[in-house]
Amino acid sequence: MPTSEVPVLDRARTRVLEEGLGLEEADILEVLRLPDEHIPAALQLAHEVRMRWCGPEVEVEGIVSLKTGGCPEDCHFCSQSGLFSSPVRSVWLDIPSLVKAAQQTAATGASEFCIVAAVRGPDAKLMQQMRDGVKAIKEAVDINVAASLGMLSQEQVDDLVDMGVHRYNHNLETCRSYFPNVVTTHSWEERWGTLKMVRDSGMEVCCGGIIGLGETLEQRAEFAAQLAELQPDEVPLNFLNPRPGTPLGDQPVMDPKDALRAIAAFRLALPRTILRYAGGREITLGDLGTREGLLGGINAVIVGNYLTTLGRPATSDLELLQELKMPVKALSATL
Amino acid sequence: MSAAVGTYCDRCGQADPADAAAHAGCRAARELEPPRYCTHCRRRMKVQVVPTGWTASCVEHGSLSS
Ligand code: SF4
Ligand SMILES: [Zn+2]
Numbered sequence: 001m002p003t004s005e006v007p008v009l010d011r012a013r014t015r016v017l018e019e020g021l022g023l024e025e026a027d028i029l030e031v032l033r034l035p036d037e038h039i040p041a042a043l044q045l046a047h048e049v050r051m052r053w054c055g056p057e058v059e060v061e062g063i064v065s066l067k068t069g070g071c072p073e074d075c076h077f078c079s080q081s082g083l084f085s086s087p088v089r090s091v092w093l094d095i096p097s098l099v100k101a102a103q104q105t106a107a108t109g110a111s112e113f114c115i116v117a118a119v120r121g122p123d124a125k126l127m128q129q130m131r132d133g134v135k136a137i138k139e140a141v142d143i144n145v146a147a148s149l150g151m152l153s154q155e156q157v158d159d160l161v162d163m164g165v166h167r168y169n170h171n172l173e174t175c176r177s178y179f180p181n182v183v184t185t186h187s188w189e190e191r192w193g194t195l196k197m198v199r200d201s202g203m204e205v206c207c208g209g210i211i212g213l214g215e216t217l218e219q220r221a222e223f224a225a226q227l228a229e230l231q232p233d234e235v236p237l238n239f240l241n242p243r244p245g246t247p248l249g250d251q252p253v254m255d256p257k258d259a260l261r262a263i264a265a266f267r268l269a270l271p272r273t274i275l276r277y278a279g280g281r282e283i284t285l286g287d288l289g290t291r292e293g294l295l296g297g298i299n300a301v302i303v304g305n306y307l308t309t310l311g312r313p314a315t316s317d318l319e320l321l322q323e324l325k326m327p328v329k330a331l332s333a334t335l
Numbered sequence: 336m337s338a339a340v341g342t343y344c345d346r347c348g349q350a351d352p353a354d355a356a357a358h359a360g361c362r363a364a365r366e367l368e369p370p371r372y373c374t375h376c377r378r379r380m381k382v383q384v385v386p387t388g389w390t391a392s393c394v395e396h397g398s399l400s401s
């Protein structure tokens with residue numbers, strides 16, 4: 001067994017790489033605290049863990065906002081809350097445009113298309129739009145449909161299963177102890193309740209959050225450990241992109257080195273999950289960040305634009321995957 | 336001010352978008368954001384982002400797209 005001068009990475013090599021178990025919270029915190037010179041070794045180990053337990057494929061996804069803005073909740077990072085003076089206005093996407101977005105996403109080779117709505121939870125109108133939209137997509141495009149519609153009732157969970165939604169995203173956003181600093185209109189436990197219903201329904205669980213909300217490193221480690229307890233099929237990792245008009249609008253963009261530490265730490269906490277690069281990677285890590293992440297434990301990307309902000313062109317990410325010899329996960333591999 | 340710049344900044348809605356110093360941050364941010372304010376009347380526009388582009392429309396001054 002190769003030993004380094006970094007005991008926590010030696011422990012991780014045994015526990016995570018060899019045994020396939022997630023790193024425990026105290027060691028996650030140690031990874032988050034590693035001095036700069038040990039970050040490359042942590043990313044390298046995270047990459048080995050990803051290759052061993054997930055393989056070289058990269059899952060590619062496109063996301064689209066079905067209902068933007070005007071949300072009654074107060075998540076302090078979110079430009080879509082109707083409670084802040086954000087410039088984002090409420091708007092609905094029509095079904096033909098939704099189908100077109102799914103077609104354009106599929107054309108990149110993506111296997112996942114996630115429909116998102118800025119709501120506390122769906123009402124009857126949104127559920128009807130979903131029913132019509134998912135049906136129209138399935139008739140026109142070969143792609144997995146995922147959804148992110150906030151907190152659900154059991155009946156809504158069942159309806160989404162009936163529609164053929166295969167994965168549900170509901171982010172815990174941050175650890176339980178920091179959540180009340182970020183959201184006051186609902187609780188972390190309410191989110192957890194939806195996630196349990198989704199898990200029990202047989203849909204895949206997608207649950208991640210945002211790093212850099214002002215949480216301490218201890219709280220960041222707590223969050224990784226809480227996600228590991230949930231064992232989601234996918235964890236989307238966002239880095240705060242401070243939005244004008246939101247309570248976190250003046251929060252600094254996080255240090256790119258801390259972002260890299262977080263990527264390694266979350267992979268070591270979650271050796272088998274799909275760990276997706278989501279929003280904020282461009283502003284936090286720049287163009288090179290995508291490469292560093294994909295060689296440091298990330299095995300999924302959102303291509304193209306986000307919900308209210310823009311991303312790199314899909315072609316930039318796809319060319320990079322080719323260069324890194326990481327095949328795009330085929331739709332057939334996910335069915 | 337050049338005609339193409341308009342009267343208001345399309346990111347922050349403030350006047351004098353040609354004042355490079357005042358809106359340098361807006362211009363940099365706009366590389367990864369769609370416009371939010373109409374440059375003619377500073378109304379907030381209805382903006383729809385999709386994976387491959389965006390459209391932004393002002394009720395008075397019509398639509399823009401990427
Ligand atoms: S529930 Fe979602 S859309 Fe609404 S404010 Fe929170 S993060 Fe934004
Ligand atoms: Zn401006």
Ligand SMILES: [Zn+2]
Nearest residue numbers: 373376393396
């Ligand atoms: Zn106008």
